[in-house]
Amino acid sequence: MNYKVDYSTQSRTNPVFFTAKTAICLMARAGIPDATEIVHRLELEDNQPLQSMADSDTVLGNAIVVEAKYRTMCRLIEDCGYRVCVDLPCGYTPKALHLTQKDFRFVGLDLPIVIQEIAPIIRSLANRSELTTFCEVDATNYESLEKALRDIDEPLCITTEGMMIYFTENEVNTVIANVRNLLEVHGGYWITPDPEVKLQFIETFRSVFGESSLDKLTTTGNAAIKQSGGTNLSNSFILDAADVIGSRKTAESLLAKHGLKAERVNLAEHMPELSVYSQLTSEQILRFKEAMRRCNYWIIALDATRKLKAIQKQRPFEMSYTIENGILRLTLRGRIDSISAPKILTAWESEKVVNVIDGVEIDCSALEYISSAGVRVLSDIHGSCKRGVEFLNVNPSVAEILVGPFVGPQQKKSPN
Ligand SMILES: C[S@@+](CC[C@H](N)C(=O)[O-])C[C@H]1O[C@@H](n2cnc3c(N)ncnc32)[C@H](O)[C@@H]1O
Known part of the structure; x- marks a missing residue:
């Protein structure tokens, strides 16, 4: 009764992996180095993942958000003081290429369907492929994470970009508990733009497209819901634009419950220049940079004052x-x-x-x-x-x- 699981079965079980294909197509649109080559190797030149974004401005708005996140996260990783980046989830991005050129060790973790595609591509493109490791995990499955990081005896810079929004309440709690346990075992930080991602989308689209931003945001939200198999894009970790203060308290309490605390770093202060600016007017760039002052990325660490019970081992499937x-x-x-x-x-x-x-x-x-x-x-x-x-x-x-x-x-x- 040992059947081989094929690509189609994996993709129907985890449709959310497709959002990472959208992200790499947007990165290529923005002009991020190596993204076009990865798109080519994934045979996505027809930009099929972008078809659900009706017009070219919606694609542009998404490309701005994706490039701002990618480049700012790379900068925060480079500045964090640790040399091992654990990218959970790594998707199809060129982050491994960028960081290994700077002598970082890169551990890419994602669902099996993604790792099976991206690992050989990155290994063939990397000059320092010996610094990269890719492992199949499920972020809700602690054993899979522990196994992937077993050989690492340095503190970790765990990065999470674009994943937390797709989880249910139960899953988000499980993943946060897992990350906290990894930080307890290895030390380090967890850096993520995810709590304020909705605010980043709204501020970006408003500053660049003004009046017509609402339609484009709705199209973007609907595309994300469809591509992720009907998730509702909301849980206690994700700030709600209609109640920023209240929902921030909820997210901070959730972290506190798991023995973690967050420092919020301002996006505008850490965001490098973007290549996508070549597709914007100078007024749009000014308004966009100003708007990014209202968004933050979260650097999360163990709260030394709180000691929690270790995660209970679960029996394997x-x-x-x-x-x-x-x-x-x-x-x-x-x-x-x-x-x-x-x-x-x-x-x-x-x-x-x-x-x-x-x-x-x-x-x-x-x-x-x-x-x-x-x-x-x-x-x-x-x-x-x-x-x-x-x-x-x-x-x-x-x-x-x-x-x-x-x-x-x-x-x-x-x-x-
Ligand atoms: C929007 S993509 C982001 C990927 C990448 N970080 C980026 O910025 O392009 C969401 C990613 O989350 C991954 N993902 C979703 N659920 C997951 C889970 N339970 N465990 C690990 N990865 C998961 C998907 O496979 C996909 O690669």
């Missing part, structure tokens, strides 16, 4: 099943996340070809965690068989996640 009288009886153990969920989908699609399956019963007694990638796969299975999916022996924390998507998963006890 395991799956077994039998098929009897048209019912697939599936036992799932451990955690279902972006790494393990494609295995379930692969098994389901392979068995469906050779068996008539009317319904699925899932024994969840040893299931410890399920992320939105897992929920997506189980929802697909639910929708593609006559009697749907029935859950048995669900523990309360998993039930809480399943309840919404499955409108009250049946919590039957199994007969034995």
Whole structure:
């Protein structure tokens, strides 16, 4: 029952990876060095990821945000005092090329589908490929992160750009707890523009496009929702433009709950000159630079006054099943996340070809965690068989996640 997970299954389980393809196309549009070559190697010259952004100004607005984030993050990493950058998620950006030229060690972490594509491309382009490492992880899965960083005995500069907004409340808590644990083990900082990313978009579009910015922001938001498989682009870590002060307090309390504290650094003060300025008027550039004074990036560190319990080890994912009288009886153990969920989908699609399956019963007694990638796969299975999916022996924390998507998963006890 060991099926090979293919590209299509991975992409349907984790559609969010596609947002990174959009980002690299925007980087090429902005004129970031090496981005055009990466776009070429990914065979994205037709700019297909940008098709959902109706007009060229919306693409330009997005390119400005992406370049400002990329170049400012590179500068903050260079200035942070540590020599190992752990880019979680690394996407398809040329950051590894830029940093290794400056003698940094670069560890690129992302979902398997991204790493399988980007690692060979960067290795073939890098002059100092011995300074790069790429590992397949799920940010919600601590074991995968720990394994990726096991050989590093220096403090880390962990960077997170463009990921936190796609998480549910439950996932964002898990990821923050994981980062805190990495900082406890290795030392270092966590740098991210993500909490204020919505403000950065609004300020950028308003300053560059004035009156017509609202439509373009709506198109941008809709494209991000569609490309990420319907996430709602909101959780307690992401500041809300309608209540900046209140939502900032919420994000800071969330960090405090995990034993972390943030220093906010002003974007305008750290942003280098951008190549995309060649596509703007001098008035637009002035207004844009002024607007960036109202945005901040967050440098997050352990709060030495707070000691928390170490993360509990979770059992690894395991799956077994039998098929009897048209019912697939599936036992799932451990955690279902972006790494393990494609295995379930692969098994389901392979068995469906050779068996008539009317319904699925899932024994969840040893299931410890399920992320939105897992929920997506189980929802697909639910929708593609006559009697749907029935859950048995669900523990309360998993039930809480399943309840919404499955409108009250049946919590039957199994007969034995
Ligand atoms: C908008 S892209 C940003 C990528 C890159 N940092 C950039 O600036 O272009 C979002 C990235 O988050 C990654 N991602 C989403 N969920 C993840 C998870 N649970 N674990 C690791 N990476 C994840 C996606 O694969 C994708 O590469």
